[in-house]
Each structure stands twice: as C-alpha cells, then as structure tokens.
Amino acid sequence: MGLIVVRPLLLLILKKVTKLGLFLMMGFTISACSKTMSWKEEVQLSDGQIVIAERLYNLGGYPAIESRERAALDMTATFNLPSGKIIWKTDFRDSVPEPNSLNLIRFDVVKGVPYIATYPAGCIAYNKWGRPNPPQVLFKYENSQWKRITLAELPSTLIGTHANVVVGRPATSLLKSVYTVAGVNEENAGIDEGPNKTILREPIHDGGQGTCGEMIYDGSGGWIGIGWFKERPNYEACLKYCEQEKMPAQYCPCNRLFKGNKS
Secondary structure, three states, rough: OOOHHHHHHHHHHHHHHHHHHHHHHHHHHHHHHHHEEEEEEEEEEEOOOOEEEEEEEEEOOOOOOOOOOOOEEEEEEEEEEOEEEEEEEEEOOOOOOOOOOEEEEEEEEEOOEEEEEOOOOOOHHHHHHOOOOOOEEEEEEOOOOEEEOOHHHOOOOHOOOOOOOOOOOOHHHHHOOOOHHHHHHHHOOOOOOOOEEEOOOOOOOHHHOOOOOEEEEEEOOOEEOOOOHHHHOOEEEEEEEEEEEEOOOOOHHHHHHOOOOOO
C-alpha cells in the first residue's frame, strides 16, 4: 500500500518540477534574446576638464556557439557637459546600407564645440564610410546634431591625441560600474598606438584594414566584393552579372565602372 501511495506522489512532484524547469528554461531563452550592459566613465578633455559619460550597449545573441560575448546591437553614449547633455548613438547592423558601426575613440570640446573621433568597426563598416584613410570618421556637433567633417576641419590640437573613452566595450565578466580616467587608460592599454586609439594625420598602408577589399551593398542585406563586377569584360556583361545576382538597378555599379565605355 505504501508503494501505491508514494508513487503517485512522486509522479506529481516530478511533473511539477518538470513544468517549473521548462518554465525557467523558457524564461531564460526569452531573456537571452537581448541584454544590456552599461557603465559610467570619466572623460578627460584636452583642456584638462573631466566630464562624465554614460555608456549603454544593447546586446543580441551569441554570434557563434563558442562565443563568450553577445553581439552588439547598438551603443549610446551620453556626455554630461556643464551646458547640458549631448548624445551619440550608433548601431552595428551590417544588413542595412546606411553607414553605421562606429567605435568611439575620443570625445572632446574645443572652443565650446564638441567633436568626436571614431573608426569603422569591421570591413563592411569601412566600406560603408567610403574607405577613409586615415581610417577614422570624424564629427562635429553643430545645430544640435552630429555632422561628419574632414580631417582638415578637426582642430589641430586634437591631431595625435589618444583615446579618452573606453574603446569598444569591456568583457562582460570584467565590467565595472564606473571607470576613472586611470581606469579608462588601463582598459585601453592593450590597444596598439594606431587608428583604433590615436587620431592620425597621415594615411596608412591599406587604411589599416589589411585584406578588406572594396565591397558594395547588394540590395538584400548582403555585401559583395566589387572585383566580381570589375572583372567583367564589358558593360553588358556587368549588367548581366547584376541580374544574375538579383541586384536592384540602384545598387548595380556597372554605370560607374564602365562610364564612357558602354559599347
């Protein structure tokens, strides 16, 4: 009789535990789809003034089974100046044709005007921003918005200066809530004194991108090397290749590549 009484009780408990386990697993899976990481950091400007920046990353899933860090979806940096807050934001989606995916190097204020120096985060981003060399993208805060500027428009006092913000993001397991100026420098210590850390004046070999060839958007969320089009023997063959790749006319590079030689 004891066995008859205990067995249903065990089954009931097991069913409840199983349901609870499934519920927890479902909850974990849903929460695992997105996550955020944030911190504050001291930003020392070229005049010695220190301002506080608030950094926020929205994260997606793990890009590969062996990945230890989630993929970054977007990043927002809020700089708290005496005159008010200024916000910088970038997203990291390669699937859109618009220029994006920038990593901050430096934030500074010269004669009351805020400036930002960044570099493209990856080969596709480098192509989106027109393959700049020096491989950095610069901005000036004007009329309440960020405007891209040339190196010649950047104050000369900022040329050669180093990163004064945490470049990229810290490892999740080592993330601190606050980084002092010394902490920012320590976090960036492992970065070479190159375009990912220093505002350069002169071009560098291959734009510092190594084997990153010129690529164009294919109109459907992907990117393709322009060499596939350049190697076509003529304009008609190039157009045929665009059709083969199902590339919309506005993204097909044949008119540009074979301009003046369409016969």
